[in-house]
Amino acid sequence: MSKIHAAITAVNGYVPDYVLTNHELETMVETNDEWIMSRTGIKERRILKGEGMGTSEMAVPAVEGLLKKRGISAEEIDLIIFCTVTPDLTFPATANILAHKIGATNAWGYDLQAACSGFLFGLATGAQFIESGKHTKVLVVGGDKMSSIINYEDRATCIIFGDGCGCALLEPNDEGLGIMDSILKTDGSGAQLLYQKAGGSVRPASHETVDNKEHYAYQEGQAVFKFAVTNMADVAAEVMERNNLTADDIAWLVPHQANKRIIDATANRTGISADKVIINIERYGNTTNGTIPLCLWEWESKFKKGDNLILAAFGGGFTWGSIYLKWAYNS
Numbered sequence: 187m188s189k190i191h192a193a194i195t196a197v198n199g200y201v202p203d204y205v206l207t208n209h210e211l212e213t214m215v216e217t218n219d220e221w222i223m224s225r226t227g228i229k230e231r232r233i234l235k236g237e238g239m240g241t242s243e244m245a246v247p248a249v250e251g252l253l254k255k256r257g258i259s260a261e262e263i264d265l266i267i268f269c270t271v272t273p274d275l276t277f278p279a280t281a282n283i284l285a286h287k288i289g290a291t292n293a294w295g296y297d298l299q300a301a302c303s304g305f306l307f308g309l310a311t312g313a314q315f316i317e318s319g320k321h322t323k324v325l326v327v328g329g330d331k332m333s334s335i336i337n338y339e340d341r342a343t344c345i346i347f348g349d350g351c352g353c354a355l356l357e358p359n360d361e362g363l364g365i366m367d368s369i370l371k372t373d374g375s376g377a378q379l380l381y382q383k384a385g386g387s388v389r390p391a392s393h394e395t396v397d398n399k400e401h402y403a404y405q406e407g408q409a410v411f412k413f414a415v416t417n418m419a420d421v422a423a424e425v426m427e428r429n430n431l432t433a434d435d436i437a438w439l440v441p442h443q444a445n446k447r448i449i450d451a452t453a454n455r456t457g458i459s460a461d462k463v464i465i466n467i468e469r470y471g472n473t474t475n476g477t478i479p480l481c482l483w484e485w486e487s488k489f490k491k492g493d494n495l496i497l498a499a500f501g502g503g504f505t506w507g508s509i510y511l512k513w514a515y516n517s
């Protein structure tokens with residue numbers, strides 16, 4: 187009997203309507219479109235507006251669209267893995283909230299937090315339940331409402347991040363297609379270079395933490411950049427080498443969208459030509475857990491069954507990793 191792989195069988199995405207342009211940011215902080223474009227490649231990002239709107243608000247239309255595309259009902263989902271750093275609430279899990287909102291009454295689920303690498307960690311984790319035969323339909327959601335933890339007076343972070351959510355369905359495949367390999371890494375020594383200082387058990391919310399603006403994302407950009415630029419490129423190259431893949435074998439590189447310069451470095455290191463590198467950072471900025479599934483969603487129609495894809499990410503924590511998969515369907 188041939189090995190069962192976990193294959194992506196449907197993808198979808200959702201971004202909010204409100205477009206926050208570089209020009210609008212120029213009216214909020216000391217910055218300019220030329221600086222943002224040349225340093226990051228970002229032109230605009232989406233923001234989820236409205237009272238009481240959490241990350242699950244974006245996941246609902248994303249997942250409902252996926253179910254429609256795949257022609258299945260929410261009751262058929264076995265497991266929901268919700269990858270996010272901006273859960274609706276600290277607890278219960280946003281996976282639970284989403285399951286309730288979409289009517290996934292037979293699913294169990296949990297949230298997974300690995301910063302910007304979360305969606306890759308989620309895919310690799312979800313794949314285990316498929317490969318073991320435990321489940322046949324695992325939904326991996328990656329999304330963040332980054333605007334809920336961004337200080338729009340801090341030009342070091344507010345120009346980068348945006349809101350958005352994507353999702354992928356994993357199902358068993360016996361044709362040799364799906365997730366073939368993954369390399370995932372963490373290094374806690376970088377924890378304080380990109381993090382939210384307060385709100386956890388070390389420093390619970392207080393008047394002082396709010397006054398000090400410690401509930402916003404804090405980043406030492408240059409230091410993070412140095413780690414990201416080497417590690418994301420190296421791990422993508424490592425997964426290719428260990429599977430005897432050259433750049434010619436790769437149809438698409440799907441990188442986390444943190445900074446165009448980091449994406450270019452990964453493409454150069456792996457030798458993958460620019461026409462095969464998926465980039466939408468210009469329109470969405472860094473949506474953290476949303477970047478990779480949003481790329482898959484937007485490029486889905488170009489993928490062909492059997493295409494070799496390399497997914498790569500780097501995020502706070504630090505976390506980083508790469509997945510090699512064979513695309514399993516023509517859309």
Ligand code: UT7
Pocket residue numbers: 216217218221222225226302341342345346380406407408409410411414443444445448472500501502
């Ligand atoms: O997704 C998770 C992982 N995160 C990342 O991968 C992000 C990694 N880091 C980065 O992408 C980059 O470090 C940033 C985009 C955040 C910053 O770019 P940079 O090239 O590292 O800029 P910098 O912080 O070294 O600042 C260069 C200059 C400074 O001015 P001086 O000291 O040279 O006069 C900054 O004060 O640019 C200034 N600056 C800005 N100017 C206009 C910093 N932010 C801005 C801004 N607009 N928004």
